[in-house]
Amino acid sequence: MSDSFPAEKPLACLTVDLDSMACYRAIHGLGDGHHRGAPAGGDRAYSVGVRRLLEFFGEAGVPATLFVVGSDTEHPAHAEILGEAAASGHELGNHTYSHFYDLPRRSAATRIDEIARGEAAIERVGGRRPVGYRAPGYNISPEIIETLGRRNYLYDSSMFSCPPYYLAKGAIMGWQKVSGRPSRSAMVAPETLLAPITPYRPSREQMWRQDPLSDLPWEIPMCLVPGVRFPIIGTSLQLMGTTGFDAVFPLLRRAHPRLFQLEFHAIDFMDASDLRGAENADELIAAQPDLRVSWPRKSMIYHHVINRLRADYLFSTLEDAVRHLPG
Template sequence: MALRLACISVDLDSLHHYCRIHGLPESVLDARARGLVYSTAVPRFRELLRSVGAPGTFFAIGEDLADARSAEALRDAHRAGIEVGNHSYSHDYALTRRAPESIREELVRGEEAILAATGTRPVGFRAPGYTLNAALYAATAERGYLYGSSTFPAAPYYAAKAAVMGALALAGRPSRSILDSPRVLLAPRTPYRPDPSQPYRRGTGPVLELPMAVTPGVRLPFIGTFVATLPLPAVHAAWHACRRDTLFNFELHAVDVLDANDGIPPQLVRQQRDLRVSSTRKMERLAAIFRWLKEDADLVTLRVAAERLAPTV
């Protein structure tokens, strides 16, 4: 049976967030590097989507839009038909550890920044670091979101993240990322309505959850880093394993179309191995996968997917 729906979404995380992940000082980034996501990655993704006739969803961080050029780049993307979702205001990896009022403020400020830039209030939310809990889910429900897309039940990713965070801590360079509850490993891998008190379990919550694509069984993650660094036959096998799913939610990051030659400091390139792969090669690989999606599925934005799936989930 052919896949019914597929979506392409891009998290517009600026490079200073990667410095925080890897325990590097943000001072390694010059002004050009700090602006690379909107000056370089956004136009590349727009061209990539346009070249294959694919729609897309960008998740924007509110504080980045204080820069007029970044806000203009996002506005232009929105006018071209790209959906813009809320990725919080400051992309605090520890957002779920905040008080409920502070969590709500992060959502509201992110919404306001996106509304000011695009003229449209977002209806979708993705949590920083894919980390979801009851308080954050309650905030999305209170704000009237149509969907969330934060659940990432990928066991290999979880194990690798734990190992890297442990190694950084031992090296005296602790990561500012956090490790999610292991309950995420048992979360549904297909669209579901969460239990508001335990959002990694099925329930009757009002905000539909659209998890990131992972394969059945071992739950191998199908995200940008995976497709950029593994041999194409392995990527194709993972894609084939997911083809019976109701929704294939292909999640990427802005760095998935950047490389070391774009002016990224070597300290960060050493830590973020996919930056060693040329942007040309990565874009060619992504274009091929986008074509797979378009040939086998109805390729839509996450908003459209949520609207179609909501009555049946």
């Protein structure tokens, strides 16, 4: 995007967390949740999900920001796909090296190493150092934001101040623990539920509060319906359908007048048929209702949403959008 980008036009950003299928096994307590070495064609989140989303965004003519787990770049097939994505104009952001859900609770040395190794891995496949970060499981902390600031990141996009998501996540994790299949996910500080729903500079003392004088990286929250704070992400779009999205869009347009971020995961571009023969396929399909929504239906919904956004917004990567925020 050039410096002459029309600042008066609001911007829409499509972001995608490229979580492997091992991440979902970890969330649902299936096996040990570790990477076991993807086949020659790559983890299915890449060989199917990322391939499909790049084709989808290419046909729609929109750039995206892809948050990459650094360790995934070690697979040659993944590295090739990510190189193609970067060459096509998509932004590659840092999603840490190992995707530790509990990174905020680990040592300072581990937090720094996870961010630095993720940077280096992404730079190797994409040709440039990432300037944006998203925490695994949205588990951000003041210490991680401080680290991002010291490493000259432009933005963090991890804040998900959504009470319905927070409560549902806590309940599911509690049930899995009781049932003897504990999740490797982690809960974020409850104070984050108080955070703004639009881009802001976080306070050093309280990351969920806005401080216009802060020199920390911009915080770009997940998209929420104002008031009820219902999430607008890939999973909820599948539940709402086109009618539901159209019903809340006027509220979203007023609440997000400068920047509209719509977050997906690679699995949002897959369905149950894509997991045939995969490890823990039946358990994953049972645990992930979105996999039971067919790709043709998902594609129809996403096309509708993009066309609706295109009428009011210009599409850009998250990096370009943040660079055009005032201040």
